[in-house]
Structure formats: structure tokens, C-alpha cells
Amino acid sequence: MRNDIIRANEIRAETMMAMKLIRWAVMGLSVLMALRSSFATTSPWEQPARVLAEQIAVILGPGQAHLTIRNLSGISNDSVPTIRKLLEQDLKARGVGVAEDESANSVRVTLSENARARLWVAEVVEGNVTQVAMVQLSSDEEQHAKTASGLNLRKEALFRSNEPVLAALETANGLVVLEPEQIVFETQGPDGWHEQSRVSVGQRRPLSRDPRGILLPEGGAAFEAWLAGTQCTGSYEPSPAPGQWTASCQPSDDPWPMTQFEQAAVPVKAFFNGARNYFTGVLTPNIGVDTQPFYSAAWFPRAAGGAALVVGSIDGKVRMIENGVSKQIAGTRDWGSDFAVIHSGCGAGAQIVASGSGEAAGDSLRAYELPALEVIAASAPLDVSGAVMTFWPAPDGKSAFAVVRSAANEYEVDRVSALCN
Amino acid sequence: MFRRFAISFLITMVTLPMAARTRPHYGGTLHVETEGDPWQRPDGIARRLVFDGLTTLDSRGTVQSALATGWETDSGDHRWQFRLRAAVHFHDGSPLTATAVVQSLNLDCPANCPWATVRAVGSIVVFTSDAPMPNLPALLAGDQFLIALTVTEDGKASNGNIGTGPFQVASFSNELLALAANETCWQGRPFADAIEIHAHRPVHDQWLDLSIGRADVVEVPAETLRQAQQQRLTVLVSPPATLLGLEVADTGTLSNPMMRAAIAASIDRSALSNVIFQKQGEATASLLPQSLTGFSFLFPVDRDLNKAHELRGGLNTPTLTLSVQGDGTMKLASQRIALNLKEAGFNAQEVNPGGTPHADLMLRMIPLEGGEPSAVLESVSRSAGTAAIPADASSASLYKAERDFLERHTLIPLVDLPKAYATGARVRDLALHADGMPDLAGASLGDAP
Numbered sequence: 001m002r003n004d005i006i007r008a009n010e011i012r013a014e015t016m017m018a019m020k021l022i023r024w025a026v027m028g029l030s031v032l033m034a035l036r037s038s039f040a041t042t043s044p045w046e047q048p049a050r051v052l053a054e055q056i057a058v059i060l061g062p063g064q065a066h067l068t069i070r071n072l073s074g075i076s077n078d079s080v081p082t083i084r085k086l087l088e089q090d091l092k093a094r095g096v097g098v099a100e101d102e103s104a105n106s107v108r109v110t111l112s113e114n115a116r117a118r119l120w121v122a123e124v125v126e127g128n129v130t131q132v133a134m135v136q137l138s139s140d141e142e143q144h145a146k147t148a149s150g151l152n153l154r155k156e157a158l159f160r161s162n163e164p165v166l167a168a169l170e171t172a173n174g175l176v177v178l179e180p181e182q183i184v185f186e187t188q189g190p191d192g193w194h195e196q197s198r199v200s201v202g203q204r205r206p207l208s209r210d211p212r213g214i215l216l217p218e219g220g221a222a223f224e225a226w227l228a229g230t231q232c233t234g235s236y237e238p239s240p241a242p243g244q245w246t247a248s249c250q251p252s253d254d255p256w257p258m259t260q261f262e263q264a265a266v267p268v269k270a271f272f273n274g275a276r277n278y279f280t281g282v283l284t285p286n287i288g289v290d291t292q293p294f295y296s297a298a299w300f301p302r303a304a305g306g307a308a309l310v311v312g313s314i315d316g317k318v319r320m321i322e323n324g325v326s327k328q329i330a331g332t333r334d335w336g337s338d339f340a341v342i343h344s345g346c347g348a349g350a351q352i353v354a355s356g357s358g359e360a361a362g363d364s365l366r367a368y369e370l371p372a373l374e375v376i377a378a379s380a381p382l383d384v385s386g387a388v389m390t391f392w393p394a395p396d397g398k399s400a401f402a403v404v405r406s407a408a409n410e411y412e413v414d415r416v417s418a419l420c421n
Numbered sequence: 422m423f424r425r426f427a428i429s430f431l432i433t434m435v436t437l438p439m440a441a442r443t444r445p446h447y448g449g450t451l452h453v454e455t456e457g458d459p460w461q462r463p464d465g466i467a468r469r470l471v472f473d474g475l476t477t478l479d480s481r482g483t484v485q486s487a488l489a490t491g492w493e494t495d496s497g498d499h500r501w502q503f504r505l506r507a508a509v510h511f512h513d514g515s516p517l518t519a520t521a522v523v524q525s526l527n528l529d530c531p532a533n534c535p536w537a538t539v540r541a542v543g544s545i546v547v548f549t550s551d552a553p554m555p556n557l558p559a560l561l562a563g564d565q566f567l568i569a570l571t572v573t574e575d576g577k578a579s580n581g582n583i584g585t586g587p588f589q590v591a592s593f594s595n596e597l598l599a600l601a602a603n604e605t606c607w608q609g610r611p612f613a614d615a616i617e618i619h620a621h622r623p624v625h626d627q628w629l630d631l632s633i634g635r636a637d638v639v640e641v642p643a644e645t646l647r648q649a650q651q652q653r654l655t656v657l658v659s660p661p662a663t664l665l666g667l668e669v670a671d672t673g674t675l676s677n678p679m680m681r682a683a684i685a686a687s688i689d690r691s692a693l694s695n696v697i698f699q700k701q702g703e704a705t706a707s708l709l710p711q712s713l714t715g716f717s718f719l720f721p722v723d724r725d726l727n728k729a730h731e732l733r734g735g736l737n738t739p740t741l742t743l744s745v746q747g748d749g750t751m752k753l754a755s756q757r758i759a760l761n762l763k764e765a766g767f768n769a770q771e772v773n774p775g776g777t778p779h780a781d782l783m784l785r786m787i788p789l790e791g792g793e794p795s796a797v798l799e800s801v802s803r804s805a806g807t808a809a810i811p812a813d814a815s816s817a818s819l820y821k822a823e824r825d826f827l828e829r830h831t832l833i834p835l836v837d838l839p840k841a842y843a844t845g846a847r848v849r850d851l852a853l854h855a856d857g858m859p860d861l862a863g864a865s866l867g868d869a870p
Contacts, residue, residue: 072718112715115481115660115792119715119816132719134816204508209609209863210445275610276447295444314446337444357443387442409479 045083048135052120053090055133056107059124062095065105073113083111151346151367152419153353153382155402159186159193159413165403166213166390168413169223171236177413178225180211185236185245197245204251205229210277216257217395225249226256228274255284258297268309270297278314288324295337298393300370301350310352310370312337320373330374333357334366338391340400342367346420351378353400353416355388363387365402365416384414391416445850445865450615453638453861454627459598459618460582463564463788464840467598467618469858471512472567472584473608475503475522475546476558482792482855484558488517488568488585488607489546498553501536503546503561509607512589515574519546524571533803535560555810559796564788564856587611587862596620612850612865628654628843637848637866638859641841643701644750654843661703661710661789661837662857665693667758668783668805669831674738675781681830683732684782687765688758689724694836697754702836708801708809708823710837713794716820720827720834729765740768744780754835755784789837790856794819798826805832 056065069084071077087109088098108123118137123130159168159175167178174187174196185197205228213227225232225247231254234247255269256279268287270279281291287309296312300320308322310329318332336355343350344367351367352375364381365388386406393400399417406412459467475489489503509517519541526539526546535557536548548557560566570583582590587608588600598618602611619636627639631654641649641656649656667688669681690704703710706720741762745755752771759769772780787804791797795811798819802809809826811818827834840857851864 110718112711112718114715114794115712117715121716121719123719132716132817132820134716134820136816206605206607207609209612211609275604277444314444316443336442355442363442389442408481 045079045086048120048137049083049086050090052109052122052133052135053087053094053096055135056122056124057091057094057096059131059133060096060105060107060126063105064097064099064103065091065107065124066101066103067091067098067107067109069109069111071111073111073118075111075118080111151344151351151379151421153365153367153379153416154419155365155382155384155414155416157412157414158401161411161413162409163411164211164389164405165411165413166211166227167215167225167392168401168403169215169217170394171221174236175413176215176223176225176234176236178213178215178227180207180213180227183225183232183234183247183249199232199234199245199247199249201225201227201230201232201249203227203230205274208275208277212272212277212390214256214392224257226252226272228272229253255282258299270294287321289321289326291321291326292319296339296391298339298341298352300341300352301343303348303371310339310341312339318375320370327373329370331368332375336363336388338388340391340393341397342393342400342416342418343397344418344420345398346418347378351418353391353418355391355402356381363404365391367418379418382416386412443849445612445863446867447610447612447865448614449847449866449868450617451613451638451848451861451864451866452617452619452630452636454619454622454630454636454640456622456624456627456640456642457620459620463790464856464858466858466861467600468564468567469586469854470588470600470616470861471582471586471590472569473586474562474567476562478559478562478791478855480852480855484562484791484793487562488522489561492558494554494557498555498557499550501548501554501557502542503548505544505546506607507544509585510605511570511585512583512603513570513573513579515570517568517585519544521570521572522546522568525568526566528569528571529566533806535799535803535808553810556793556796556799559791559793560800563790563800588616591615596622608862611862613861616861628652631843631845634845637845638851638861638864639843641843642750643838643841644697644699646701646839646841647699649841649843655846656841656843657851657853657859659840659853659857660712662840663838664705664708664710664787664789664801664834665702665754665836665838666785666787666801666805667833667835668785669833670779670781671829671831672779673781675741678830679732679734680736680738683729683765684762684767685830685833686725686732687729687767688761688833688835690722690835691724692761693754693757697750697757698836698838702838705834705837706827708827708832708834709794709798709819710789713789713792713797714816714819714823716816719820720824724761726765733766735766738767740770741781742772743769743782743784744772746783746785751784751786758782758784786838788856792855795822798823802826802832807831 071080106125110121112119112121120135122133163179165177169176177184181201181203183199186193187196216224218224221237222235230249231252232247232249237244255271258268269284271282273280278293278295281293292313294311294313298310299307300310301307308320311319318329319326320329334357336357339352339354341350341352348369351369353365353367356364364383366381367379368375369378384404386404389403389405391402399415402414402416404412455466459465473488476484477487479485488506490506492503494501505519523539523541535554537550539548569581570579573579587603587606589603591599591601600616602614604610630636631639669675675681694702694704704722706722707717711717743755745751755771762769787801789797799808799810809822811822842859844851847867849865849867852860854860
């Protein structure tokens with residue numbers, strides 16, 4: 001009994017000590033986080049404040065000045081006191097004291113911006129002479145990423161480019177990027193992507209205003225690229241040595257392989273209209289049904305076995321071709337022109353992920369299931385920061401890739417995958 | 422006011438490219454109506470459909486290749502060479518050559534050009550000048566330097582309407598310009614099969630035609646933007662794309678810079694913006710809008726009548742002649758300016774621009790083309806006779822160049838104005854160029870077959 005009491009006291013003491021340690025650790029962490037937060041908040045303004053203060057001090061020389069700050073920029077007004085404090089400190093360090101009251105000299109700082117960058121302007125007034133100093137800040141890049149609830153789609157940015165991207169193919173340590181007129185080989189280093197090689201496609205005919213292309217792995221380190229009127233083959237090696245990237249292209253009007261995760265017994269190919277932005281509707285081998293011209297098509301596994309071909313026609317309708325019969329699918333009004341089937345393993349196992357239609361305010365991707373002839377939304381829309389230009393499944397069919405063009409005409413390759421609930 | 426422009430800019434720039442996307446359809450005829458002449462310079466709506474420049478500006482105003490695929494300069498920007506795109510043809514089938522480009526540029530710019538000489542060397546176009554030309558690639562994207570065929574392959578003079586652009590002229594009669602898609606356009610065939618431009622159509626009639634489906638794209642002058650919103654038209658609004666400016670001659674009485682400064686101080690810009698342009702413009706005293714520079718507030722817009730009187734110094738000046746480019750709203754603006762000048766002791770009499778080639782004062786719209794502030798400054802100042810070129814690309818140099826130019830008071834900035842167009846329900850993917858003009862070649866029709 002006594003031993004039990006001693007043991008209980010020992011346990012209580014140990015527990016109290018542990019709780020104290022935890023409390024100290026939490027307090028320490030809080031202090032560290034507060035310090036880190038404070039540093040992170042002030043650090044973006046330190047450098048421009050220093051540069052501007054330096055310019056002001058050169059104009060004014062040592063002395064006193066009255067400082068006013070106004071904010072015409074997108075900087076939060078909460079940050080203005082911090083900026084003011086930094087300016088005061090930097091001015092003081094250069095011999096310019098900030099007077100509380102009206103002074104013969106005054107400095108009017110305007111936190112401004114133009115379409116490209118932030119601009120801080122100081123109007124330095126000495127008597128009736130006004131001189132101007134200014135410093136340009138690099139603009140912030142804001143990341144917007146929101147995932148949906150339910151079956152969640154998530155996206156991960158892989159690659160960004162200022163050039164249009166038609167397709168991309170992941171390799172062991174790099175990326176093959178298909179542009180309208182070039183194939184680009186990229187490798188990833190610790191500091192981002194590095195272009196290794198660039199091969200001209202040698203396009204001989206004018207490109208469509210909405211150019212399209214596909215990249216397919218061909219086993220080993222080989223790949224195939226298809227563009228309007230051109231077919232390319234190439235190879236990439238695991239090593240990033242520039243000499244080991246090769247690609248050669250030749251004119252070709254051959255049908256394109258259907259990139260959507262192959263479910264058919266015989267691989268189906270589709271003829272592409274090189275002067276437009278869609279497939280002609282002619283498939284080879286013939287699947288027994290006349291198909292209208294279409295933007296996208298994908299094989300979708302059916303619950304009863306086998307697969308149906310889902311076709312997004314240029315008239316905006318989506319049809320399912322199964323057993324030699326073509327039927328219109330309902331519920332696709334919100335769909336854009338591009339979709340892909342992903343075998344997520346969630347729900348029924350496979351979903352169609354479609355881009356948004358032109359009727360929505362912003363573009364998005366959304367997963368749908370297709371139990372019968374009407375699609376059922378399986379996820380909330382995943383907003384993307386731009387317009388989905390093209391969308392295709394990964395070679396393993398479990399995820400997909402999207403090319404998103406931002407408002408600033410920058411292209412981002414995103415991997416889109418599903419998380420089951 | 423700036424905030425409204427910023428919001429309009431954001432709405433226009435953000436919603437268009439970021440709108441969800443169904444691939445554009447090919448086919449159909451786009452019906453466009455315009456109050457002016459579709460061929461007029463600098464912003465005739467047909468010009469950019471039929472002609473291309475050596476360079477072009479993307480939606481952000483950044484210079485991109487067009488008929489030239491690349492360009493190089495020497496270290497001092499005194500000599501530029503532009504390499505021409507291969508296998509480009511004019512609409513009549515004749516090939517685009519460096520010689521054809523030089524002939525077109527010489528016709529476009531007989532005097533006061535950004536260059537001293539332009540010549541063809543093989544497939545390369547070479548520009549030279551004693552003065553540096555740092556902004557030449559951006560300037561060549563301007564409307565005035567679009568390339569037209571001047572001499573056909575058989576040596577005859579062209580009608581001036583043959584270009585390399587996405588559309589070619591099919592016919593022009595009874596104010597109706599019919600354009601057909603250029604199937605072999607180097608930029609890719611446009612989505613629409615044809616565009617019909619109904620010229621010299623009053624704005625009221627344009628809106629009526631839009632409401633009954635006879636027009637797909639119509640003009641919305643800045644002063645009617647509010648009315649268009651009230652009528653729930655679908656309107657695309659550009660960021661500031663035009664500067665309303667008063668050119669002041671530096672001859673006679675006005676050779677005295679104090680007189681010119683007095684004129685600048687006497688004009689009530691806010692009244693012009695608020696009353697004449699119905700608060701849809703931005704009163705400005707700077708050549709470049711705030712969205713381009715971020716420092717336009719350094720040039721105060723407030724009217725200072727006392728200063729105007731002080732600068733005039735009680736001198737009696739002869740009646741000044743005032744000419745106006747444009748009708749309607751521009752006439753109203755000039756009348757208000759004449760009233761402002763009278764209050765400052767100046768008498769201004771409106772004259773017909775055709776009858777008086779060198780009026781003392783000229784009220785006109787100046788295009789603000791592009792997103793490179795230095796190039797826009799050069800373009801605007803050059804249009805007023807003196808090119809202001811910053812020493813380098815920094816904001817401080819840009820400010821200094823603009824301030825030095827404005828202190829001459831030979832061009833008085835008054836109001837920045839947007840360009841706006843209303844579209845019908847079947848128009849898809851219509852965006853505005855950096856100069857505020859609609860990119861009709863990139864638009865498609867939702868009900869196209």
C-alpha cells in the first residue's frame with residue numbers, strides 16, 4: 001500500500017515535471033514562432049526601405065524632416081506602420097531625424113504601384129524645391145490553390161513557362177515539354193528546372209490559333225510527339241547530359257494514338273484536323289459508329305466490364321459509344337472541351353475529370369462518375385488559377401496533367417490527382 | 422477614379438483569360454460596327470485584321486515577334502536588324518520580302534521616324550540612326566508601322582489594302598467592308614470565316630443593331646460606358662488606352678514658355694473628366710497613366726487659375742486658334758477648354774482643322790500603345806514633335822524624361838480614357854489588344870457550325 005502511494009507520488013511528480021517541460025516547450029515554440037512571424041512580416045520591406053532612405057538622405061543631407069506616408073498600392077494598411085518604422089530607422093542611421101511636428105523639410109512617401117511592380121516614391125520638399133526619389137519593388141506572386149471536399153482533387157504545379165505548352169511527359173529525372181514549334185528537355189535541380197536541350201519541330205504549315213499536341217512514352221527512354229501535320233520520335237536518358245537528348249520530326253498526317261488510358265482490345269487512333277483544333281471524327285480501326293468531329297475522347301470502364309468511348313463533340317455534346325451504339329450523356333453542360341479518365345481507385349474506381357465550360361466565371365476541374373447515361377459530380381470543383389488549355393491522363397492512368405494559362409499568359413503544368421475520402 | 426480604372430482593368434484582364442474554356446469553334450461571320458472609318462489611323466478596326474507589324478505586343482504590352490522572328494542591336498541601339506519570318510505571303514500570294522517591308526515603312530513614315538534610314542539586306546531589315554533607338558522593337562508594333570504591300574509582283578502600285586494579316590479584303594462598298602479569313606495566315610487561320618464591318622454607323626444605331634442581333638461587336642465610347650452598363654450590355658473595357666491631349670504650338674505668342682505654362686494651369690481637367698466624359702476617364706497631367714508608371718500623381722492635375730494669371734503676367738495675347746480632331750464629345754471638350762482659357766485671360770476661337778493646318782492649339786486623342794512605359798513615352802512625345810527617350814529603364818529615368826518633356830508645355834495631358842466594346846451573346850473569347858483594340862481574329866462564334 002505504502003509502496004503504491006510512493007509510486008503514485010512518483011508518477012504524479014513525473015507527470016507534473018513532464019507537463020512543465022511540455023509547457024516550456026510550447027512557450028519556447030510560441031516565442032520562436034512569434035519571432036519568426038515578426039521577421040517574416042518585416043523582411044519584405046527592409047531592403048526597399050533601406051534603398052529609399054538612402055536616396056532621401058542623399059537629397060536632404062543630415063538634419064530633420066517631417067515624414068508622411070500614404071498608401072496607393074495593394075499593400076495592406078496594416079503593414080504601413082512597419083514600413084514607416086523601417087524608414088525612420090534607416091533615415092536616422094543616415095543622419096536624418098524624423099520630426100514629429102511640421103519642419104522646414106518634409107518627405108512625402110507614396111507607396112504606389114503600376115501594372116508590373118510596386119513603386120515607392122518619396123517627394124523630398126526643401127522650401128519650395130521638390131525632388132523625387134523612387135525605388136521599384138518586385139511584385140509578389142500569390143499562389144491560389146484550393147482543393148475540393150468530397151472526393152478531393154488536388155493539383156501540384158510541376159513546371160512553369162512563358163511559352164505555350166501543348167503537352168509534357170515526366171521522365172526519370174526530367175520533363176519533356178512539347179511547345180508549338182519545339183520540343184524542350186528539362187531536368188530538375190535543387191534550384192528548379194534547367195533547360196537541357198531544345199529541338200525544332202520543323203513545322204511547315206501555319207499552326208492553328210489553338211494548337212494541340214500529345215506526348216506519349218514509347219517504352220524505355222523513348223517517346224513520341226504528335227502535332228498538327230508532324231510526328232516526332234525521341235529519347236531521353238536518365239542522365240542529364242545534354243548530348244543524350246534526341247528528337248527527330250517528319251511531316252505526317254497519320255492518325256494520333258488516343259492518349260486516354262487504353263482500354264480497348266485494339267488500340268484506336270484518331271485523325272486530327274491540322275488546320276483546326278479538333279479531331280475529324282474518323283477513327284481507325286473503325287469502331288462501328290460514325291463519330292462526329294470531337295475535341296476529346298476517353299475510354300471509360302463500365303461496371304459490367306469492358307469500356308465505353310466517351311466523346312466530347314465540337315457541338316458541345318458529350319456522347320458515349322458502347323457496343324456500336326452512340327448515346328448522348330446528360331449533365332455535361334458545365335464541361336469544357338477537355339476531359340480525361342483517371343483510375344483513382346475511389347468510389348466506382350474511375351472518374352472523368354473535366355475542365356469547366358465557358359459559362360463559368362473561372363476555370364476549374366471537377367471529377368464525375370458515369371453510372372449510366374448521366375454524369376454525377378464526384379468532387380467539388382478544383383479552381384485553377386487560369387484557363388485549362390489542355391488536359392490528359394498520366395501514362396499510368398491514375399492521375400492526369402493539366403496545362404493552365406494564367407491571366408499573365410504564363411503556362412503551368414499541373415499534376416491533378418484524387419484523394420479518396 | 423484610379424481605383425475604378427484599376428477595377429475595370431482587373432475585370433477585363435482577369436476575367437477574359439481566366440474564364441473557363443471551351444475550345445473555340447471555327448466558322449461563321451462576325452458582324453462589327455464602327456462609327457469611324459475602318460481604315461483610319463491610328464485605330465481603324467480593319468487595320469490590325471489585314472496587316473501585321475514586324476513586332477507585336479501581347480496582352481500585357483510586352484513585345485513579341487510577328488513578321489520578324491528576331492532582332493539584334495548594337496551596343497548603343499544605333500543600328501537594329503530584324504530577321505524576317507520565312508514563308509510568309511501577302512494576300513495576293515506575293516512573298517513577304519525585306520524590300521517590301523522597307524517600301525511599306527518608307528510610305529508609313531515619310532518624316533519624324535524613330536529611325537534615320539531603313540534598308541533591306543537580304544532577308545534582313547536594317548534600321549540605323551545617329552540617335553539611340555532603345556524602344557524600336559516596341560515602336561514597330563505600333564499601328565502606324567503595319568506592313569502593307571505597296572508594289573505588286575508585276576510592278577504595279579498596290580491598292581494599299583493587301584497585307585499578311587488574318588483577314589483579307591473581299592469587298593468594300595456602301596460602307597460595308599467584307600473581310601475573308603486568310604486560310605494560310607502565318608499565325609494560323611482565324612476562327613471566324615468572315616468579318617463584316619459596317620462603317621460610319623452612329624453609336625446609337627450600333628447599339629440598336631446589337632440588341633436585335635444584327636451586330637456582334639459595337640463601340641462603347643467612354644462617355645457612354647455608364648449608359649451601356651445600365652442597358653446591361655456585355656462590355657469589355659480596356660485600361661487607359663487613349664490620352665486626350667492639347668497640343669500647343671511654340672510659335673508666335675506661344676513661343677513664350679510662360680504662356681504655354683499658363684494655358685496648362687488654366688484647364689480644369691476634372692470638369693472634362695467628370696462632365697464631358699461622365700467620370701469614365703481619369704483626369705491626368707502626365708503622359709503615361711498610373712497603371713504604366715506608378716508615379717502619375719507626381720504631376721498635379723488641379724487647376725490653378727491664380728498661377729495661370731501670374732504666368733500670363735497681364736500680357737494681352739491675340740486670339741488663339743483651336744482645332745479639334747473629332748466630333749461630338751470632342752467639340753464639347755474644346756468648348757469647355759475655350760471657356761477655361763477665357764477665364765485665364767486667353768481668347769480661343771475654334772477653327773476647322775482642315776482649313777487651318779497650324780492652329781495654335783489642337784485637341785486630339787493620342788493612342789497609348791503598349792505596356793513598355795519607355796516606348797509609350799517615346800511614341801506619345803514623338804507624336805507631338807519631340808521624342809522623349811529615358812536614359813535607362815529605371816523608373817527614375819522615366820520620370821525625369823517625362824517631366825523634362827512636360828515642362829515644355831507643348832503637349833498638355835488632360836484625360837486618360839479607356840476603349841470599350843459591347844459584344845453580342847454569340848461572341849466567344851474576344852479579348853482586347855494592349856492598345857485597347859478588339860482581337861477579332863482570336864474571337865469565335867458560339868453558334869458557328
